[in-house]
Amino acid sequence: MVALKTKAAAQIVAVVGSDESEVKRVASAHATRLTPAEGGEFAADIIDGVAENADQAAQRIHQTIEALLTFPFFGGEKLVWLKSANFLSDTPTGRAGAVIEALEKLSEILTGGWPESTRFLLSAVDVDKRRAFYKVLGKLGKVEVFDKVDSSKSGWEEEASALAGERAQARGLRLSGEALELFTLSTGGDRRVIENELEKLDLYLGAQSREVPVEAVRELVPLSRAGIVFELGNALAARDLNRSLALLDQLLFQGESAIGILIVAIIPTVRSLLLVKDLMTRHKLTRPSQPFLFGKTLERLPEVATAHLPRKKDGTVNAYALGHAAMHAHRYSPAEARAALQACLDANVRLVTSSMEANVVLSQLLVRIVTGDRKGSAR
Numbered sequence: 001m002v003a004l005k006t007k008a009a010a011q012i013v014a015v016v017g018s019d020e021s022e023v024k025r026v027a028s029a030h031a032t033r034l035t036p037a038e039g040g041e042f043a044a045d046i047i048d049g050v051a052e053n054a055d056q057a058a059q060r061i062h063q064t065i066e067a068l069l070t071f072p073f074f075g076g077e078k079l080v081w082l083k084s085a086n087f088l089s090d091t092p093t094g095r096a097g098a099v100i101e102a103l104e105k106l107s108e109i110l111t112g113g114w115p116e117s118t119r120f121l122l123s124a125v126d127v128d129k130r131r132a133f134y135k136v137l138g139k140l141g142k143v144e145v146f147d148k149v150d151s152s153k154s155g156w157e158e159e160a161s162a163l164a165g166e167r168a169q170a171r172g173l174r175l176s177g178e179a180l181e182l183f184t185l186s187t188g189g190d191r192r193v194i195e196n197e198l199e200k201l202d203l204y205l206g207a208q209s210r211e212v213p214v215e216a217v218r219e220l221v222p223l224s225r226a227g228i229v230f231e232l233g234n235a236l237a238a239r240d241l242n243r244s245l246a247l248l249d250q251l252l253f254q255g256e257s258a259i260g261i262l263i264v265a266i267i268p269t270v271r272s273l274l275l276v277k278d279l280m281t282r283h284k285l286t287r288p289s290q291p292f293l294f295g296k297t298l299e300r301l302p303e304v305a306t307a308h309l310p311r312k313k314d315g316t317v318n319a320y321a322l323g324h325a326a327m328h329a330h331r332y333s334p335a336e337a338r339a340a341l342q343a344c345l346d347a348n349v350r351l352v353t354s355s356m357e358a359n360v361v362l363s364q365l366l367v368r369i370v371t372g373d374r375k376g377s378a379r
Helices: 020-034 037-042 054-069 097-110 132-140 156-170 177-189 190-203 215-221 225-237 240-251 257-284 291-297 319-331 332-351 358-371
Strands: 012-017 044-048 079-087 120-125 143-147
Touching: 012 020, 012 132, 020 054, 020 079, 020 120, 020 190, 037 257, 037 319, 044 054, 054 079, 079 358, 156 190, 177 190, 177 215, 190 215, 225 240, 225 257, 225 319, 225 358, 240 257, 240 291, 240 358, 257 319, 257 332, 257 358, 291 319, 332 358
Parallel strands: 012 120, 012 143, 044 079, 079 120
Antiparallel strands: none
């Protein structure tokens, strides 16, 4: 008699996450690896996990159970793949009693015993990680999670930067400093875009060079809106007037509103410079070599010293923007930072109350901030 699997010996792989293309790619690779080469057409049972309703979802789960409990033809091994399941998320279908009951039965099978010669692969998008079934998978097998970076959340840059650095390293490329920051914001944390743009950089550099300079990123990687906003803030913090004005023109040409540019790109940069300049002066902080390192510095300060700093949704300090400002804060005196914030207020008023062209108002604002001209070019 064929032995049954125990919990410790179970061959279970689950590939889940919100990044659908990556989940499909990785799951297909696992399917190729786990499917016995000698099994022919009987080597794999593939159950389509896309269900239109709860009844159909429960049916797919029961088909999976039946496949798991059926011994392979002619002995040997086989793979059972519940593919692209869409009923494991927090949806009406996922919460349906029939689906929950069927998943409980599947959990019992995976936990209690099934043919030793059978391997189980699950792929699913947007899985509710609070569910009991997900926790069972984690206990019994290997769970790989591929989630998209949510660029709408504050602090997303850190996660996206780590992903970009990891994928670059896999190709033998070295992205660091400003090049990594610009690449991250230009690709927006999208894994597919990251891979495509890294391939371009790889071909461009050739085998002789593995260090990616920021000039190559600027030349080859198209700037997203977030990338242009970052570059404008970076140029402003670096007091690079020519580049600041060129990026302003690019944003306006793309149809961005003047008030939007002021609120999203210019004011946050100036506010971060002012906050960081004050912190660094009061607490004698040193300039970080990388933006991410400033977060550790902030953690060492007393809570009262950081209570006023901008926060992410989880309540932690948004250290990325402040860290970037800290790298450039030495370029501005406290008086210049305060004057720059006042200049932003003046420009805001002029944008909504005067008939002056918006591009003129913002151009004069950039000149006023970068050159330290407190009166500005228009009087």
